[in-house]
Amino acid sequence: MMRATSSLSIRGIAILSIFSISTFLLFLTYEHFTHTSIRDLISNAVLPSSSRQENGVTEGNWDLDIVISHYGEDLKKLRETLEKIQAVPSVRKLKRRVILYTKNKKLAKETKAITRNLNITTTIYLPNEGREGGTYLHHIINNYDTLAPHTLFLQANPHDLKRVLILLKDHFYEHTGALSLGPYGTCDCRNCKDPWSEVKWHRIGEIYTMSHESFCPPQDLLLAISGQMVASRENIRTTKLKTYEKIYDTLRYRIGMDPQPKWLSKEGIENPFLGHGLERSWMVLFDCIKPEIAKTCKLGKNLGRDSCQCINKKAGHNKGRIGW
Numbered sequence: 282m283m284r285a286t287s288s289l290s291i292r293g294i295a296i297l298s299i300f301s302i303s304t305f306l307l308f309l310t311y312e313h314f315t316h317t318s319i320r321d322l323i324s325n326a327v328l329p330s331s332s333r334q335e336n337g338v339t340e341g342n343w344d345l346d347i348v349i350s351h352y353g354e355d356l357k358k359l360r361e362t363l364e365k366i367q368a369v370p371s372v373r374k375l376k377r378r379v380i381l382y383t384k385n386k387k388l389a390k391e392t393k394a395i396t397r398n399l400n401i402t403t404t405i406y407l408p409n410e411g412r413e414g415g416t417y418l419h420h421i422i423n424n425y426d427t428l429a430p431h432t433l434f435l436q437a438n439p440h441d442l443k444r445v446l447i448l449l450k451d452h453f454y455e456h457t458g459a460l461s462l463g464p465y466g467t468c469d470c471r472n473c474k475d476p477w478s479e480v481k482w483h484r485i486g487e488i489y490t491m492s493h494e495s496f497c498p499p500q501d502l503l504l505a506i507s508g509q510m511v512a513s514r515e516n517i518r519t520t521k522l523k524t525y526e527k528i529y530d531t532l533r534y535r536i537g538m539d540p541q542p543k544w545l546s547k548e549g550i551e552n553p554f555l556g557h558g559l560e561r562s563w564m565v566l567f568d569c570i571k572p573e574i575a576k577t578c579k580l581g582k583n584l585g586r587d588s589c590q591c592i593n594k595k596a597g598h599n600k601g602r603i604g605w
């Protein structure tokens with residue numbers, strides 16, 4: 282009887298020990314999850330395992346990221362567009378990832394199917410906030426330390442695809458710093474009148490001051506429209522991460538801070554007025570403010586490969602793996 286009791290006691294202790302250890306491990310797992318930052322979780326969701334930081338290496342082993350902002354555009358047409366863009370020699374020879382960000386809530390659970398059907402790297406669902414500029418800011422902020430040597434930013438239905446293809450073919454190369462794939466214009470940083478409308482962009486001067494940490498220059502700033510461009514990671518990083526974060530927060534949470542123009546039927550978080558100013562400000566953020574580019578960038582005229590862009594001799598290097 283004594284042996285049976287002793288045996289039962291030992292068994293009970295063993296069970297209690299196993300339960301205690303399991304509870305402790307569960308607690309550690311919970312602690313790890315709850316103390317993981319939101320940015321870390323998003324970064325891991327955005328980037329495939331091959332591009333995450335490993336062994337202290339902060340750069341990936343790809344040459345070009347193609348980042349696409351999508352809402353309701355036709356996906357079949359988008360696939361055709363991507364095929365044309367990736368057939369351009371300067372793009373085709375590079376090791377690249379294609380990352381689609383969709384803000385269409387109806388597609389939130391269809392991301393894997395979209396990835397397969399478009400034959401791309403990954404599809405990420407985002408809330409519908411901040412127009413295409415919000416998408417680009419999200420990508421930059423969450424991949425700031427692991428940006429590809431170059432990033433091609435595109436809307437799912439690019440404005441003037443023929444122009445996009447010509448500019449990529451004739452101007453995109455290893456030392457591209459910042460190249461708009463839409464039309465250029467200029468404005469006075471202190472009193473920025475839109476080259477394409479009657480709007481005055483008071484915030485563009487502020488964006489310059491935030492990104493360059495200095496007062497407006499005496500010469501005009503270089504603007505661009507259409508929200509489509511290529512930039513090197515060096516040029517993207519000329520603006521600090523905290524500045525991108527500040528603009529992203531303002532874009533989403535400061536609706537109505539400026540008078541609403543007549544052409545903006547209804548301002549909201551999905552279509553903020555600041556988003557239209559941001560569309561014109563990417564060259565400023567990417568440290569490409571030479572106003573003369575608006576005059577020298579003439580399609581069909583042989584004015585040289587650098588006539589449509591800011592170059593960066595440090596751009597394009599990726600530990601010997603670049604495809605140029």
